[in-house]
Amino acid sequence: MPDVVPLDGTGLTCAQVHDIAHGGARVAIASLDRARAAWVTAQELTSPVYGRSTGLGANRDVPLQEPGLDLLRSHAVGAGPEIPAARGRAMLAVRLNQLLAGGSGLDPAVLPVLARAVNDGFTPPVRTYGAIGTGDLAALATTALCLLGELPWRHDPATAAAPEPRFPLASGDALPFISSNAATLADAALACHRLRTLLDAAVDVAALSFTAVDASAEPLAAAVQEARPHPGQAAVADRLRGLLARASAARVQDPYGFRAFAQVHGAAVDALGRAAAAVETDLNAAAENPLFAGSLAWHNGNFHTAPIALALDALRAAVAQTAQLSTARLATLMDPAYTGRHRFLAERPGASGALILEYVAQDALAELRHLANPVTTGTAVISLGVEDHAGFATQAARHALRCLEPLAIVLACEHAAATRALHPQPPGHPLTADLTASLRALTPHPPL
Known part of the structure; x- marks a missing residue:
């Protein structure tokens, strides 16, 4: 049922x-x-x-x-x-x-x-x-x-x-x-829900990449997070730290794709939280004009979607940043200095291996950068000047929906490369079936 x-x-x-x-x-x-x-x-x-x-x-x-x-x-x-x-x-x-x-x-x-x-x-x-x-x-x-x-x-x-x-x-x-x-809010709600599953999956994908290059878990330490207590950053670091469960590392400091993962991805998680809160406020609001309350009709502007548009603008920008960091980790996975494998994770010297994944990921990232352009910098004046402002949350929500496919593609490219770099996995490797449910988010969904 x-x-x-x-x-x-x-x-x-x-x-x-x-x-x-x-x-x-x-x-x-x-x-x-x-x-x-x-x-x-x-x-x-x-x-x-x-x-x-x-x-x-x-x-x-x-x-x-x-x-x-x-x-x-x-x-x-x-x-x-x-x-x-x-x-x-x-x-x-x-x-x-x-x-x-x-x-x-x-x-x-x-x-x-x-x-x-x-x-x-x-x-x-x-x-x-x-x-x-x-x-x-x-x-x-x-x-x-x-x-x-x-x-x-x-x-x-x-x-x-x-x-x-x-x-x-x-x-x-x-x-x-x-x-x-209602249509704009529906799109925004669908986008927020799907983006949450993708941002969750991104932490699991990053765990594979951290393991593949033996990246340091030191930037994820609780002491580091307590020194700069952004909630999303702390939550991301805590979850990734639990997935890695490792004390040793190959280098003193790693590239930003690893060292700043919690900071960048945590900002996206925080942006998503703010966007979802704004959307859910309006899902349950009597944003009517006129509003019939008490014994009167109140003419008002509660129909204006400025809070939604602003929150979704910030969310799309944050998604583009976290995707950019994924492509940075993908580039690191192609480098023998970090993986100990042949260039581009090829099976033999001189072969192209998984190089094409970088092209695919950068194409998807370019789409995300385009979709991150803010809608709230524009306006419209219509109806003989009486309606002299617009929030364009409709476009913000539509663009947020369009972010789902390219973000999933970027993360899938990193996942494919990290999995290839780890193959064959050593016995008792912690990153096995535990990640299956989250990584399922990278597979195609019904269109929206």
Whole structure:
């Protein structure tokens, strides 16, 4: 039986989003109380409310009667290829959880329908391009039209036949449904979860390389970590020190790929922790505009994703650095002065051996450097100047997803070279089956 993730607007994690996305978990609504309270407030208000009785953006001062369907039809426009079903399923789960946090004013009767869409394998035909970090309007408007029956859902034919999820969204439900960054947050959550598995595997790969060149474990000592107590650095050093379990070393000091591993990789672990915390805050936030709380509608800017974009910019830069150090260790593994083997780990003098791994790894590293370029240095001014800033967290999350493949390739190249350098392993070698589960992260995953 698949796991069940209870959703109530609190406690949803990146790992749970990943499990839901890939069909390993179903969702269950724990409580509709907060969503229902916001809906009651919205129904009782008679004052003008943005998007319910007015137009959007520069049309915020234009009174309209029932603008909802026009809003959905005009905003359900994206471009590029459709996103994979896993990302669509993650988006639906994230939006469902946000709506359960309350504040949207949406009719709560739609929420069980969204849950059924997730559990029965229905996803909307969302296109890749259409958001700039101030709301995934195109993606969620497309979803709304699927609920209304104006667009077809995508459905996995391997899943048991089920009726398409339908709900008659009212005009007042339109903006509350689409006023969210659920698609961006879903991508960010998936990226954070996968990057965590890769960064964990990188420590095991480094342990193989340390052993292959008989690198010193002295830089990993507890005394060294206590002198500069960054938590990620200390955790990485402690784990690697336990894997090595060795007292001797061939040299007084090793190249930076070994000597500074805990510092560089630990910084990436810390960056990942900060990014995941920012993402999980928003997974469980009522970031609605307007926000229905108490007896009022609060017009606000909680839709802006600056914290997410900044955290993901830092994470991608940290990933590029830790990958660069992997390629540095790979270069050391090609050097007879460190391995005692032939150049490039060849079987005989003059042969090329594993040299091509350096080309492959450097190609993947170049991609990571490109993806590390920050998105937060740019902005956009649209809607006649009313919407005069954008965070581009959508692009930051998309680039974080794209980091997964090249990072896995870089680490796989180091792993292949270190394994070759260690072959045959001496009897009783500590780095055997214990690393199997972690290193499985380097094998291909379903596309995202």
